[in-house]
Amino acid sequence: MPPTLSASIDDRLAGTDRLLATAYPGDDGSRQPVHTVYVPGDTVTHDLPAVWGVAALAAANSAGGVEALAIAVGIPFDLAATIAPLVERKLEREPVEDLRIDFEDGYGDRGDDAEDADVVRAAGQVAAALEAGTAPPYLGIRFKSFEAATRGRGIRTLDLFVTALVEHGDLPDGLALTMPKVSTLAQVEAMAEVAAELERVHGLPDGRLRFEVQVETPQVVLGADGVAPVARIAHAASGRVSGLHFGTYDYTAALGIAAPHQSLAHPSADHAKAVMQLAVAGTGIRLSDGSSNVLPIGDRADEAWRLHARLVRRSLEHGFPQGWDLHPAQLPTRFLATYAYYRDGWAEASARLRHVHDRTAGAVLDEPATVRALAGFVLRGVRCGAITVEEVATGTGLDASALAALANPRRMTS
Structure with missing residues (x-):
């Protein structure tokens, strides 16, 4: 083979080489939480993880204990006996891996004065948790969307939260910012501009503020031009997009699916998540499934626990190692199903x-x-x-x- 041909091919494929090295760097090797706990912005406290852990263990004890609950949701006896003490230890030591303080749907519109005060208070609680060593490994906020009606409020909340944290000290290493109801690439690019300006104002390193994109509108999966915007989002915003999180109920509702049939396991949800997987494969952007709003409380607790455990296992098997939890009683089945999955394959x-x-x-x-x-x-x-x-x-x-x-x-x- 003549040397000139080899050199010519190198020149021809230089663009491909750069694309693979920069756009598809692979995972960065850091830890990914197995769940995101989601709470309204006015309810967060510095000791929330411990409070949720105590409530989670109490919920499991109401079912006869962690091992009995494991068996009740379908985990084999021997495996249940193995993982029960591990899950108990987890609920005592680290019941929440990722906390998202919500100022979007879970908070609503309470007026600017109330939201301003709640954002500053939430940042203070985060700072207190960091100082006390009670903060989970990952935490942050979900601000309101960049749709026209809520854009200004969302930017204001984000600005107040980051500013308050900086005033308290360094930003937490596991800071997570969640951008909901994304419909277009332009919204993500706008968020990147906001993040860059916050870095400039506060003297933060370039790229310090990254954010998660919630996939919960049909338009971000299939745009008006017949292209999947989510695939472009994965390569936009100068590497600031850290994750894609599926929004179960907004997405399925937008497709006209009746409330009783809205679920992580609905075929339309699976289609969206398959597109998400294709979009981020090799990019290093993490994937998270959504939530189940069937809570294990009251007379239907047993049924809800079985459903939640099944959905957690299903997400893991489908390549989504993370999901959202809405109530302390979901933590036992989150960790039971997760631990059973990893122990089964160990x-x-x-x-x-x-x-x-x-x-x-x-x-x-x-x-x-x-x-x-x-x-x-x-x-x-x-x-x-x-x-x-x-x-x-x-x-x-x-x-x-x-x-x-x-x-x-x-x-x-x-």
């Missing part, structure tokens, strides 16, 4: 990872992409508490850094 994943460097051992010869998926699966299980670091060392021979390197090799070598 034996096979550990065996296959153990043979990664020994191609003559084991019954399956895994491709590098499958090894990454296996390592990523185990790493997520470790980070949420379903699998212990000691188990990983014993079962795979890998320590935490080696596991992370297998899960995200591009990040570790870049």
Whole structure:
């Protein structure tokens, strides 16, 4: 092959090389929470995670305890016995992984004076939680949408919240900003401008303020031009988009689906989420499923717990490692279903990872992409508490850094 041809091909594919390196960098290897707890903006307190954890354990105890609840929602006896103490420990130590203080639908329109006061108060509660060490790993706000009727209020709330946090000290590492009801790429670009201006005003590093986009309008899945705006959003805003979160009820309602049939499991919801997955594959943008509004309280608690556990498991199996929770009584089934999912796959994943460097051992010869998926699966299980670091060392021979390197090799070598 003449050297000139090779050089010519390199020149021809330089654009492709740049695209793959910049637009598809892969996951950054950081932790992704398994859920987002969502509370109205005027109800947040600095000790909310602990309060929810106590309420979650009380709810489980009303069903006979965490292990009894696990069995009641369909988890096999042996597995229930294994994960019950892990879930109990989780609810005691870290019941909330991600907290979203809501100033959109869950808060409503209470007038500017009331919302201004509640935003500043919420920022103060966040600062108090950070100082006391009671804050969850991830937290932030959902502000009102950039639709015409609420745009000004949404920007004002975002400005007040960030400003108040900066006045209290450094922004939390796990700060999350959620942009709801996105319909067009232009709205996301406008949000990026707002974020850049807030960084300029407060002397923050460029790119410090990233945000999640809620996919809850049909227009963002299929635009008027026949193109999927969500795919363009994934490559817009100078890398500021950190996640796509599905909005179950706004989306299904917008399609005319009757309230009793609005669900994470509706075929229309699955279609939207499949488009979301295609849009962000390889970009490093995280995916989150939505919520179930059937709460496990009152006479229908048992039915609601079974539904919630089933939906959590379904989301995980469909490639959505995160979802939204609306009530403390949903936390036991969130973690039971999540832990059961990772424990179910642990034996096979550990065996296959153990043979990664020994191609003559084991019954399956895994491709590098499958090894990454296996390592990523185990790493997520470790980070949420379903699998212990000691188990990983014993079962795979890998320590935490080696596991992370297998899960995200591009990040570790870049």
